[in-house]
Amino acid sequence: MEITLITGRTVAQGEAMEKGKTGEDFKRACAVIELDPEDMSKLGAYDGDEVRVRTSEGEVVVVAKKSRDAPHPGVAFIPMGPWANVIVGGDTESTGMPPFKGIKAEITLAKGERVLSAEELIAQVYKLKE
Amino acid sequence: MHRYTDVICSFCGTLCDDIEVVVEDNRIVDVKHACRIGTAKFFASNDYEHRILKPMVRKNGKLVEASLDEAVERAAEILKSATKPLLYGWSSTSCEAHSVGIELAEELGGVIDNTTTVCHGPSALAIHDAGYISCTLGEVKNRADLIIYWGANPMHGHPRHLSRYSIFPRGYFRERGQQDRELIVIDVRKTDTAKIANKFIRVNYGEDYELISALRKVVNGGELHQESVAGVPREEIIALAEKMKNAQFGVLFFGMGLTQSYGRHRNIDNAICLVRDLNTHTKFVIMAMRGHYNVVGFNEVLSWQAGFPFAVDMGRGFAWYNPGETTANDVLQRGECDAALIIASDPVSHFPRKSIEHLAKIPIIAIDIHPTPTTQLADVVIPSAIVGIEVDGTAYRMDAVPLRLRKVKEPPEGVLSDVEILRRILAKVRGEQLAAKAEVAR
Numbered sequence: 001m002e003i004t005l006i007t008g009r010t011v012a013q014g015e016a017m018e019k020g021k022t023g024e025d026f027k028r029a030c031a032v033i034e035l036d037p038e039d040m041s042k043l044g045a046y047d048g049d050e051v052r053v054r055t056s057e058g059e060v061v062v063v064a065k066k067s068r069d070a071p072h073p074g075v076a077f078i079p080m081g082p083w084a085n086v087i088v089g090g091d092t093e094s095t096g097m098p099p100f101k102g103i104k105a106e107i108t109l110a111k112g113e114r115v116l117s118a119e120e121l122i123a124q125v126y127k128l129k130e
Numbered sequence: 131m132h133r134y135t136d137v138i139c140s141f142c143g144t145l146c147d148d149i150e151v152v153v154e155d156n157r158i159v160d161v162k163h164a165c166r167i168g169t170a171k172f173f174a175s176n177d178y179e180h181r182i183l184k185p186m187v188r189k190n191g192k193l194v195e196a197s198l199d200e201a202v203e204r205a206a207e208i209l210k211s212a213t214k215p216l217l218y219g220w221s222s223t224s225c226e227a228h229s230v231g232i233e234l235a236e237e238l239g240g241v242i243d244n245t246t247t248v249c250h251g252p253s254a255l256a257i258h259d260a261g262y263i264s265c266t267l268g269e270v271k272n273r274a275d276l277i278i279y280w281g282a283n284p285m286h287g288h289p290r291h292l293s294r295y296s297i298f299p300r301g302y303f304r305e306r307g308q309q310d311r312e313l314i315v316i317d318v319r320k321t322d323t324a325k326i327a328n329k330f331i332r333v334n335y336g337e338d339y340e341l342i343s344a345l346r347k348v349v350n351g352g353e354l355h356q357e358s359v360a361g362v363p364r365e366e367i368i369a370l371a372e373k374m375k376n377a378q379f380g381v382l383f384f385g386m387g388l389t390q391s392y393g394r395h396r397n398i399d400n401a402i403c404l405v406r407d408l409n410t411h412t413k414f415v416i417m418a419m420r421g422h423y424n425v426v427g428f429n430e431v432l433s434w435q436a437g438f439p440f441a442v443d444m445g446r447g448f449a450w451y452n453p454g455e456t457t458a459n460d461v462l463q464r465g466e467c468d469a470a471l472i473i474a475s476d477p478v479s480h481f482p483r484k485s486i487e488h489l490a491k492i493p494i495i496a497i498d499i500h501p502t503p504t505t506q507l508a509d510v511v512i513p514s515a516i517v518g519i520e521v522d523g524t525a526y527r528m529d530a531v532p533l534r535l536r537k538v539k540e541p542p543e544g545v546l547s548d549v550e551i552l553r554r555i556l557a558k559v560r561g562e563q564l565a566a567k568a569e570v571a572r
Contacts, residue, residue, distance in 0.1 A: 011286040014167040020180030069319035090484030096251045096457025098482045100390040122503040126490040
């Protein structure tokens with residue numbers, strides 16, 4: 001399913017970040033995608049199901065969550081963090097600002113697939129120097 | 131046990147200055163008045179498991195513990211041997227640290243940029259074009275009767291902004307607090323801030339510019355021919371414009387919903403012009419919802435020392451400012467910088483993939499409190515003390531009011547402030563350069 005992706009801060013993301021990004025709280029707060037309930041039924045996803053989000057930059061597996069801010073059909077939200085940013089594009093259109101909001105993305109079911117921790121995701125995507 | 135009152139929280143640009151903190155045996159045991167995020171930050175300073183306590187240097191591919199002198203020496207070597215180092219972060223440390231950092235960038239001929247580049251950089255560009263009709267948060271508290279949040283969700287990003295300054299507090303001319311004010315939220319989602327608003331206006335994603343233009347047309351006496359603009363019906367636009375014109379003191383707070391969406395700085399430019407137009411009818415101001423607690427401080431200090439608010443390239447021997455060219459993400463994506471000093475920030479989490487693909491290839495010096503994805507990729511890691519909890523420092527609130535942050539407890543043993551760490555790196559860089567120059571002279 002095609003969606004427009006926006007990313008940004010949530011209070012849970014801010015709180016978890018201050019407690020340390022290596023913790024489970026950070027993953028729980030950020031490795032999620034908030035979807036419109038109608039979009040979820042179209043996709044066949046339930047609250048807590050893993051989904052794969054793919055953009056021109058790459059893909060990431062996160063947990064689907066029913067949005068409390070609905071209705072916003074066609075628009076989905078991932079809190080700012082490594083999971084969101086491995087699929088955010090780079091073009092700043094000469095403003096210095098990458099497109100953190102309004103990214104065209106394709107979302108598919110990925111039930112049962114493992115959501116990586118921040119550390120694992122970074123190691124996998126950027127191929128650690130080790 | 132010691133109870134500190136009127137402590138300033140060093141998390142977001144709201145810089146709440148009414149926090150109470152109880153410290154026992156150098157541990158924070160109680161925090162009052164702070165929000166969820168602020169409370170987490172105070173308590174997290176106790177948790178040494180989640181902190182970096184010793185400097186680390188990468189050897190044979192692995193980060194291993196090192197002495198502070200060794201880490202500083204390695205950092206200075208990396209920076210000196212780089213042609214164009216990037217010095218990035220800064221928004222979660224003190225103005226005193228900014229000042230030394232800018233000196234270091236000048237010494238090295240590097241590029242210095244802060245998180246403005248990924249939050250209100252477009253706002254800075256718009257302000258260069260259109261000016262900035264603003265005020266202090268105290269004026270909002272005492273005077274404002276119409277509050278608009280556009281593309282901003284303070285219930286999440288600045289949890290006490292509404293209770294301290296905008297909607298809930300009683301002010302000099304707003305004696306009944308919330309009853310004397312009206313809250314309007316314009317966003318693509320019905321956010322938690324929108325849920326408590328008197329009116330929520332849902333705008334289509336990426337069409338904020340069109341809605342601002344429609345409002346300007348109505349405010350300036352024009353007629354709207356379209357049935358709806360940006361998904362908002364004509365009647366609603368006319369009603370909003372009338373409400374804005376008839377406010378006694380209106381405030382337009384805007385956030386990433388405008389700066390990061392399609393149109394970027396053009397959205398802000400148009401919003402400033404809307405506020406300018408409104409001032410022919412009433413008093414109206416605009417304010418950027420600045421995120422990190424001292425992101426404004428960096429803009430101020432860099433403006434004094436280099437003449438520009440962010441994204442300055444010192445490579446030519448003088449300050450060169452050209453956002454889009456000298457901004458951190460552009461420098462990284464062009465693969466121009468060959469080393470990076472990252473302080474009080476985590477770009478590996480918060481920059482897009484293309485930028486980090488280059489950052490992962492170059493040597494990184496990371497100065498931070500906690501392990502982060504950035505320290506994970508770093509070659510030198512230096513732990514630092516938390517400004518506003520473990521060391522003093524100056525910070526600027528989102529309305530550019532400077533406040534002095536105090537310490538309430540001691541930092542972990544051997545852990546220095548950002549200012550001291552930077553001074554040592556700068557001295558090392560300078561000392562060796564001076565020696566090299568002396569040799570040439572002989």
